[in-house]
Amino acid sequence: MTETRCKDQVILDLWHPLAALSEVPAGVVVGTILLEERLSLACDGTGKVAVWRSRRDLPVDGPVDISAVAGTLPVKLAYGYVWTSLGNPPADIFPIPEYAEADRRKLNAATFGVNVSAPRAIENFLDMGHFPYVHTDILGAEPHTEVKEYDVEISVDRDEILATRCRFFQPMASTTSDGGADVDYIYRVPHPYCSVLYKSSPMDETRLDVIAVFLQPVDQEHVRAHMLLCVLDEDNEDKVIKRFQQTIFGQDKPILENQFPKRLPLDPRAETPIRADKSAIAYRRWLSQKGVTYGVIPAAT
Amino acid sequence: MLDLAKSRWHPIAAAHDLPLRHVFHGQLLGREFAVWRADDGYVNIWENRCLHRGVRLSIGINDGRELKCQYHGWRYSNRTAGCTYIPAHPADAPARTITNRTFAAVERYGLVWSAEEPQGEVPEVSGFAEGKLLALRAIPVNAPADVVAAQLTGYRFQPSGNIDGSAAKVAVEASNAFSVALRSSEGDASTLAVLFVQPVDSNRSVIRGVLDSEVEGAARLAVLRHHNELLSRLRVAVEAEAAREPAPAPLEPIIERVSPELAEMPEETTHGRKATIRVQVTRKWSAADGIAGFELRPLKGLLPTFQPGAHIDVHLPNGLIRQYSITNGPGESDSYVIGVKLERDSKGGSTCLHETVREGDVLAISEPRNNFPLRRDAIQTLFIAGGIGITPLLAMAQALNNQSLGHELHYFAQNQAQLAFPEKTKTLGASLKPHLGLSPDQTGAKLREILSGYGPDKHVYLCGPGPMLEAARAIAAEMGWPETAVHFEYFKNTNVIDDSTSFEVALARSCMTLTVPAGKTILEVMRDAGIDMPSSCEQGACGTCLATVIEGEPDHQDVYLNDAERKSGTKIMTCVSRAKSARLVLDL
Ligand code: FES
Numbered sequence A: 001m002t003e004t005r006c007k008d009q010v011i012l013d014l015w016h017p018l019a020a021l022s023e024v025p026a027g028v029v030v031g032t033i034l035l036e037e038r039l040s041l042a043c044d045g046t047g048k049v050a051v052w053r054s055r056r057d058l059p060v061d062g063p064v065d066i067s068a069v070a071g072t073l074p075v076k077l078a079y080g081y082v083w084t085s086l087g088n089p090p091a092d093i094f095p096i097p098e099y100a101e102a103d104r105r106k107l108n109a110a111t112f113g114v115n116v117s118a119p120r121a122i123e124n125f126l127d128m129g130h131f132p133y134v135h136t137d138i139l140g141a142e143p144h145t146e147v148k149e150y151d152v153e154i155s156v157d158r159d160e161i162l163a164t165r166c167r168f169f170q171p172m173a174s175t176t177s178d179g180g181a182d183v184d185y186i187y188r189v190p191h192p193y194c195s196v197l198y199k200s201s202p203m204d205e206t207r208l209d210v211i212a213v214f215l216q217p218v219d220q221e222h223v224r225a226h227m228l229l230c231v232l233d234e235d236n237e238d239k240v241i242k243r244f245q246q247t248i249f250g251q252d253k254p255i256l257e258n259q260f261p262k263r264l265p266l267d268p269r270a271e272t273p274i275r276a277d278k279s280a281i282a283y284r285r286w287l288s289q290k291g292v293t294y295g296v297i298p299a300a301t
Numbered sequence B: 001m002l003d004l005a006k007s008r009w010h011p012i013a014a015a016h017d018l019p020l021r022h023v024f025h026g027q028l029l030g031r032e033f034a035v036w037r038a039d040d041g042y043v044n045i046w047e048n049r050c051l052h053r054g055v056r057l058s059i060g061i062n063d064g065r066e067l068k069c070q071y072h073g074w075r076y077s078n079r080t081a082g083c084t085y086i087p088a089h090p091a092d093a094p095a096r097t098i099t100n101r102t103f104a105a106v107e108r109y110g111l112v113w114s115a116e117e118p119q120g121e122v123p124e125v126s127g128f129a130e131g132k133l134l135a136l137r138a139i140p141v142n143a144p145a146d147v148v149a150a151q152l153t154g155y156r157f158q159p160s161g162n163i164d165g166s167a168a169k170v171a172v173e174a175s176n177a178f179s180v181a182l183r184s185s186e187g188d189a190s191t192l193a194v195l196f197v198q199p200v201d202s203n204r205s206v207i208r209g210v211l212d213s214e215v216e217g218a219a220r221l222a223v224l225r226h227h228n229e230l231l232s233r234l235r236v237a238v239e240a241e242a243a244r245e246p247a248p249a250p251l252e253p254i255i256e257r258v259s260p261e262l263a264e265m266p267e268e269t270t271h272g273r274k275a276t277i278r279v280q281v282t283r284k285w286s287a288a289d290g291i292a293g294f295e296l297r298p299l300k301g302l303l304p305t306f307q308p309g310a311h312i313d314v315h316l317p318n319g320l321i322r323q324y325s326i327t328n329g330p331g332e333s334d335s336y337v338i339g340v341k342l343e344r345d346s347k348g349g350s351t352c353l354h355e356t357v358r359e360g361d362v363l364a365i366s367e368p369r370n371n372f373p374l375r376r377d378a379i380q381t382l383f384i385a386g387g388i389g390i391t392p393l394l395a396m397a398q399a400l401n402n403q404s405l406g407h408e409l410h411y412f413a414q415n416q417a418q419l420a421f422p423e424k425t426k427t428l429g430a431s432l433k434p435h436l437g438l439s440p441d442q443t444g445a446k447l448r449e450i451l452s453g454y455g456p457d458k459h460v461y462l463c464g465p466g467p468m469l470e471a472a473r474a475i476a477a478e479m480g481w482p483e484t485a486v487h488f489e490y491f492k493n494t495n496v497i498d499d500s501t502s503f504e505v506a507l508a509r510s511c512m513t514l515t516v517p518a519g520k521t522i523l524e525v526m527r528d529a530g531i532d533m534p535s536s537c538e539q540g541a542c543g544t545c546l547a548t549v550i551e552g553e554p555d556h557q558d559v560y561l562n563d564a565e566r567k568s569g570t571k572i573m574t575c576v577s578r579a580k581s582a583r584l585v586l587d588l
């Protein structure tokens, strides 16, 4: 077994995203970092992908025939991304059934580097209270600042966190009316570093748009955030849909990079939660129970 | 050396680093500070970390009175660093104890000084006359403070009066690990320079120099440039030398944990009628016809953080306890200002304050309690005050005004001379709407006019004499205002209390069953049984002694709960209300 810099077996055994498949050029080595290890990946243009620990003889940006690469790491293609693992990964990646619905637009909205730990970024993704302050006039607007009561559960059989009945006031909530209204959200955290959000679709009241964030832990305090969109939208160009998400993400980035400490403290007395933070409290407990130590400051025992 | 450094005062900023409404990012011994000056001049030095989710407060917003965090908009008060508002839960008053860590701050020699655990005073420099000094530009150096200080003893410069000369003699007058005093003389010219070394971290320092005399005009620029050049050169030399040694590990300042209560976000936990704070009446004046204003300053330390709508219990020299709302605007945290109306049928409370209590007297007061919290998520907020009912609403209106949130303050009084605190109401501008000399009928008509046009996200706050509140509540209901949008506070409970019943009270969490006989209140019986229960007015008006009912039917006799809350049967004011059923189960 190769010695890894990350010693957290829970994290090592997970599938981690590396890149959007659509952005990997065929036959060329792409370099990236996962859990402080230099990795390389490449695809052959027919949907085959290989991931391996970077080697001198296969330099980044150089040509490669992936069928000839030996000693590769496990690979999975899911939701438009290349995933790998440095440990013993489970057979499957968590399900997002909506991804299979034919009438949805699926895109990688962006891959952004952020100078923060993965768990801090997940908490930000779960958090509605910051909408009026950080995403002013887009996802929220003062004075509509209330986070109404919602429900959180840790689903035991699926081993994931589920927050339901979440509502938050959004100005210009739909394209069909110009007033603001409460928008419904459902949040899932099916993986310590991934979260999936369902949100009322402005196009079809009966269905939900899906937005997911998959965090690639570069090290304990840096991530690459991959943002998947799986939405109902027949009108807008890709770049319009992407630009919207990129704006949102660009607003979160400076806040995330100014959180101290960068790793998520699991000691309940490190910070001051309020009822609005129920999902974050559940998330911190869940990480503690799993024994995650990477990207967090474990509670003293 | 570093233990020593902790107990000493160090400069962390120049006074001119704190211009109006700015937040400065300061550092000392590895710890980060958010440093900001409030509009009243007070310099705040805080841990650079919001207690909520750890976001740096140095990227927050200084509104002149409060510092607002960028992430979720929590507001922290000038001076106390106590949290005054949590926007995600606009209907709740934040637990008073959410208070950020503050550090000592002193302004001296054109610098701002702080210390982790200060002992003694800011160093005294003989020959430094306050206000006549020149602070040099700060020079950061990547080297430990003592290395920098040692090198500074060899610093050579010209006196300000002979800046172009080249033959100055420089003598070391004093030096230690964190400062060096040098005198440079040439001919008649002589300048004392004190170079303080701020230990930013184990391997980072800032040289903050101060000269003993001001220099004006072009000469000033020349002097600043002279030192800038020389110190920058010294910096290069010191850094080169320091780079030869292995860099010491960065310091890891200890971030205090929040209290276990805060980690759980509990209910408020103040108990009984305790007057824990001693204040002095530093000013007493006529705030209006028949209304005395009192300014109360703490005998020692800081007053606790208050929120708009909060009141204090004032323990009077004659043994009575009375409640008064705090009228202060946000961030006005050096004193509490209350207004006291002389009541015609005073039972001794207002007379005592008007006639006996004087400037200089010491009074005991309770911590502020907020049972009349202000939401700040309304599109439009109406305040309707009758007479002395202005006091809590005045604090609220100033808070909304400070945040530029839409509001109107309707102030009913007999005549102009009865409008209290004109210096405060004046700051509200056009949102203040006085209504003078109206008869009861005219008042009703005016209320109708004010309360017409209810819409979602509108809220109204009422405070005034009982009959006016009754009228306003009835009109609001008639005009379609839901109860959840109508907030009120009575001065007193004028209901005739019927305490003739007797019943049983079971305390679910304490596993105790008590009998409340006729003539005694639930609160008294619980206190007799050793249960510590908070209270304030003890007449069912202020909301402090509220308990949750799990089972049984309450007999409400208070004026605090609204009709929906009464009907729900889940809340009870234990100081006056009783039971209709034979047994009540309370969540206590
Ligand atoms: S982190 Fe400061 S308000 Fe939430």
Ligand SMILES: [Fe+2]
Binding pocket: A124, A125, A130, A134, A135, A248, A252
């Ligand atoms: Fe966000």
